[in-house]
Amino acid sequence: MLTPVIAGVDGSAESLAAAEWAAREAERRGCGLRLVHAWERGPRPVRGASAGAVHRHLARRVLRQVEDRVRAVHPGTRLDDEQTEGPAGAVLLHAAEQADLLVLGCRGLSGFTGFLVGSVALDVVARATRPVVLVRAGEEAADEHLPAADGSPSTRTGYRDVVLGVDTADPCDEVIGFAFEEARLRRARLRAVHARQTGAALGRALEETDADALRSLTDVVGTWREKYPDVEVLTTVATGRAQSVLVRAASGASLLVVGHRLTERPVGPLTGPVTHAVVHHVDCPVAVVPHV
Template sequence: MSRVVTAGIDGSQEGLDAADWAAGEAALRSCLLRLVYVWRDMAGGGGYASDPDIERRAAEALLHAAAEHLRVAHPHLRIETQQKSGRPADELSAEGARSELLVLGSRGFGGIRGFVAGSVSLAVLARMRSPLVLVRNRPDREAAPTPDRGDVVLGLDLPRASTDALAFAFAAADRYRCGVKVVHSWSLPPVYGMGATDVVPTLMRETSDERQKEMTEALAPWTETYPHVPVTRDCRQGHPTQDLVEASFGAGLVVVGLRHRDARLGSHIGPVVHAVLHHTAAPVAVVPHS
């Protein structure tokens, strides 16, 4: 894996916003920024056949303009551009595998569009084995999305806490010089009937204590490694998707883990990741883990 932050752009404003965010991240990491444009060569596909030369020139112009814009804001940042022809999900996944981080644009509400529309975005997420950040489009064009606004919010799955997601969140907070807000919501199993009301309060206390202990144990190595990073813990009875989305308001970055699934099971990303991608204004880092 190279020390590269890769941003996929497709000519949409979402893609350019993602490139802006990726440039700030690459500058903080002191690594190369690679801008990638993927176009489809439809020749021989039965239907409209685009002229490859026209596609290449258009891609080159777009990449050049984006790179020049970013060099103004980050004069010391190393930037390279690359255009590729092929299936977007395949090419983007391959670029992500060769990079420290892949950054793509996201529309939010209603899904991701551009060259990662619909099933393509899910295919990229399902194939990724390295972190992927999705950046929402900005209604306010005056305020560039930077990776150092607000705290890092981490959605923690207990008791199977992802060390990869923890490592990503704390390293990000260290770079951004901000805190980490760790969020975990739990609920009681739906197995208690009307006659069990006297048992529920005791079980709630026991479950709360157990989850608090699990969170403390999961965070211990990272609070020791990053003693200067402030940590806020939010461990409560509630609904994971709703609570994490609410906790993400004002965040600089939201980090969620994505458990690897057998390819035969499809590209299901889970309700928590799905909700955060569609209802959170902050950039979302999806960190795959086993």
């Protein structure tokens, strides 16, 4: 049985957008959707009722609201839910281990929907051993698709590009494979992008030319082209910092895919500068794929 797509929800507009995106992804994958809500006991008991009972009631109400929203727009989605007492970050990380994909909302002001440094969402991205997709508030199904002939939003047109950030000096099969599969599921074009920096920035005596960089990028994705012959691939090399290059490349995309190396840093797991920049500044959903 296929593992479900999991969406973390808290009833906010951000988590509703994430749940709907996750439902569309579940349909693309032919699997179910699980909604996960975490709650923690407050510092004070609730008069006339146990704190646990009150929190469970509130959690059930949140989940019911999200379920009703998802079923209204995706009636065929196989849907279940889970409410768990505990810190949101720990609950979501545990949930991610049970799925191939975890989906979270972003641009919230608190909880796991926030994106300030040190927020639960960034901590989940930094620690998760499964891919995490971050979805903006207001993201709609039509945003994934090309506009209609008259320029209006549509869900009947083809999907916009899936954009993949590639470091040709350290390519990662998990990240590249994820991007190719997402492009296949959408029948979308995959745009593989490499940011070429100057020799001075890299500490190299000889600077890589655009032709060298494009050749390396073509070689990296070449094997995957053979595995996914139906996926159209466009390779692009741009000069500049990877953060800036990917933010520009993701404009108008249906999904941006970047990698995140799982390393323990002196102050604990952190997202790298590229991941940190794109999750703050890219308008489309961002998939962060962990690797070692």
